[in-house]
Amino acid sequence: SSDKGEFFGHPGGLSTLFFTEMWERMSYYGMRALLVLFMTASLQEGGLVITVASATAIYGLYTGAVYFMGLPGGWMADRLIGGQKAVWYGGLIIMTGHIVLAIPSDKTFFIGLILVVLGTGLLKPNIGALVGQLYSSGDQRRDSGYTLYYMGINMGSIIGYFVCGYLQTNMGWHWAFGAAAIGMGLGLIQYRLTLSRLSGIGDGPAEPMTPRNTRSAWMAILAFMIGLVIVTAMVMTGAIVIDPVAMAQYVAIGITAVFILYYAGIFMFGNLTGDETKRLLALLLVCIASTCFWAGFEQAGSSLNLFGRDLTDRMIGTFEIPTPWFQSANSIFLVLMSPFFAALWINLSKRMINPSYGLKSAVGLIIMATGFIVMFFAAQLAASGLKVAPFWLIATYFLHTVGELCLSPVALSAVSKLSPKRMAGQMMGVFVLTYSIGNVVAGLLAGNFDPEKPSEMPALFMQITLFSVAVGIVVLLVSLKTKQWEKLAEKDDSTAV
Numbered sequence: 001s002s003d004k005g006e007f008f009g010h011p012g013g014l015s016t017l018f019f020t021e022m023w024e025r026m027s028y029y030g031m032r033a034l035l036v037l038f039m040t041a042s043l044q045e046g047g048l049v050i051t052v053a054s055a056t057a058i059y060g061l062y063t064g065a066v067y068f069m070g071l072p073g074g075w076m077a078d079r080l081i082g083g084q085k086a087v088w089y090g091g092l093i094i095m096t097g098h099i100v101l102a103i104p105s106d107k108t109f110f111i112g113l114i115l116v117v118l119g120t121g122l123l124k125p126n127i128g129a130l131v132g133q134l135y136s137s138g139d140q141r142r143d144s145g146y147t148l149y150y151m152g153i154n155m156g157s158i159i160g161y162f163v164c165g166y167l168q169t170n171m172g173w174h175w176a177f178g179a180a181a182i183g184m185g186l187g188l189i190q191y192r193l194t195l196s197r198l199s200g201i202g203d204g205p206a207e208p209m210t211p212r213n214t215r216s217a218w219m220a221i222l223a224f225m226i227g228l229v230i231v232t233a234m235v236m237t238g239a240i241v242i243d244p245v246a247m248a249q250y251v252a253i254g255i256t257a258v259f260i261l262y263y264a265g266i267f268m269f270g271n272l273t274g275d276e277t278k279r280l281l282a283l284l285l286v287c288i289a290s291t292c293f294w295a296g297f298e299q300a301g302s303s304l305n306l307f308g309r310d311l312t313d314r315m316i317g318t319f320e321i322p323t324p325w326f327q328s329a330n331s332i333f334l335v336l337m338s339p340f341f342a343a344l345w346i347n348l349s350k351r352m353i354n355p356s357y358g359l360k361s362a363v364g365l366i367i368m369a370t371g372f373i374v375m376f377f378a379a380q381l382a383a384s385g386l387k388v389a390p391f392w393l394i395a396t397y398f399l400h401t402v403g404e405l406c407l408s409p410v411a412l413s414a415v416s417k418l419s420p421k422r423m424a425g426q427m428m429g430v431f432v433l434t435y436s437i438g439n440v441v442a443g444l445l446a447g448n449f450d451p452e453k454p455s456e457m458p459a460l461f462m463q464i465t466l467f468s469v470a471v472g473i474v475v476l477l478v479s480l481k482t483k484q485w486e487k488l489a490e491k492d493d494s495t496a497v
C-alpha cells in the first residue's frame with residue numbers, strides 16, 4: 001500500500017491513533033482509579049468526605065455519562081466538523097478537565113468531571129471510527145488492526161494506574177490529576193505532529209448539512225452548553241439537590257431507551273438501502289452481546305474489587321498486595337495476549353477461516369461467563385469462612401481478558417465494517433452506548449453484593465454465569481443467520497488509503 005511508513009504491517013496512521021488513544025486512556029483510567037477513593041476520603045486525607053453509596057453512584061453516573069456523550073460526539077463529527085477535529089478538540093477539553101481537577105479545591109471538582117465527560121464524548125467514538133477508515137472494505141487486516149489499537153488502550157491504562165497510583169500515595173491527589181493532564185497533553189502533541197499520517201481521513205464531515213441546518217445545529221449545541229452551565233451552577237450553589245443513588249437507576253433505563261430509539265430512528269429515517277439494513281441488523285447482534293459482556297466484566301471495579309479487599313488473602317510473607325493492583329491484571333494480560341490474538345485473526349483469514357463478528361462476540365461472552373464459574377467456586381470457599389488465594393481472582397481476570405479480546409476489539413472492527421461510511425462516527429457513538437449501559441447495569445448488579453454475607457455470593461456469581469451463557473448461545477445461533485448479512489458489501493466504497 002501507499003502508506004506513509006507502516007506500523008507493524010498496518011497503515012502508518014494507526015500509529016498516530018494508537019498513541020493518541022494510549023495517552024487519552026492513561027489520563028482516563030489513571031484518574032478513574034482514584035475517583036471513588038478521592039470522593040470518600042476524609043478531610044485530613046484531603047478527600048471530599050462523600051458517603052460510599054453516593055460516591056459509587058456518582059462514579060456510575062460519571063462513567064455512564066462519559067460513554068453516553070459519545071453519541072452526540074459521533075454525530076458532530078459526521079455532520080459538522082469531521083473526525084480529526086473532533087479528536088483534537090475533544091483531547092483539549094479532556095486536558096482542561098484534568099487541569100481543573102488538579103486545582104486543590106472541592107468547588108471545581110464537578111466542573112473538571114463535566115469537562116472530561118464532554119471531551120471524551122468528542123474524542124472516544126471518533127478516534128475509534130478513524131481507525132477503521134484506515135482500511136478499505138475488503139482489507140483483512142482490520143480485525144488485527146483494532147486488536148493492536150486496543151492494546152494501545154490498555155498500555156495507556158497500565159501507565160495510568162501506576163503513575164497516578166504512585167503520585168497519589170507519595171505526593172497527593174491533585175498531583176495525580178495533574179499527571180493525567182500531562183498525559184493527555186503528550187497525546188495531543190503527538191497527534192498534532194503526526195496528523196499527516198492519517199492521509200486526510202476524517203478531515204471534514206462525511207455527510208455535511210446545509211448551511212442553514214448547520215447554523216441551527218450550532219445554536220442547539222450552544223443552548224445545551226448554556227443549560228449545562230446553569231444546571232451546574234444551581235447544583236453547586238445548592239439551589240437544586242440531586243440524589244445520585246436514585247438518579248443512577250433512572251439513568252440505566254434512560255440510556256437503554258436512547259439506544260433503542262436511536263437505532264430504530266436510523267432504520268426508519270436513515271435512508272438505508274436493503275443491504276445497509278441487514279448489515280446494521282448484524283451489528284445490532286454484536287451490540288447486544290457487548291452490553292451483556294460489559295455488565296459482567298465491569299464487576300471488576302465493584303464486586304470483584306470488594307472480593308479482593310475483604311475475602312482474598314493478600315499477604316505474601318510480610319507483603320500485603322494492595323487491592324487496586326488486581327485491577328491492572330486485566331490490562332497487563334491484555335497487552336501480553338494482544339499480539340497473539342492479532343496474529344490469530346490474520347492466520348485464520350489466511351486459511352480462509354473467517355469467523356463472523358457475531359460468532360466471535362458470542363464466544364467472548366461465553367468465555368467471560370466461565371470467569372464467573374471460577375468466582376462461583378472461590379465464593380463457596382470464602383463462604384466457608386476462609387480467605388481465598390489471590391490465584392482465584394487472577395484466574396477470573398485472565399478468563400475475562402481472553403473473552404474481552406474475542407469480543408471488544410472485534411466489535412469495534414464490526415462497527416467500522418458494517419456501518420454506512422456516512423454514519424461512521426454516530427454508529428461508533430451508538431456502540432459506545434453499550435459500554436454506558438453495561439457500566440451502569442454492572443453497578444446495579446453489584447449493589448446486590450454484600451461482602452458481609454459471603455453465603456449469598458456463590459448464587460449471585462452463578463446467576464451472572466447462567467445469564468451470560470444463555471445470551472451467548474442465543475447470539476451464537478442468531479449469528480448463523482447474520483453471518484451472511486455481514487458479508488454484504490458496501491456499495492459506495494470510496495475509501496482506500
Ligand code: GLN
Nearest residue numbers: 025153294298408435439
Ligand atoms: N477498556 C476499553 C476502553 O477503554 C473498554 C471500556 C469499557 O468499559 N467498555 O476502550
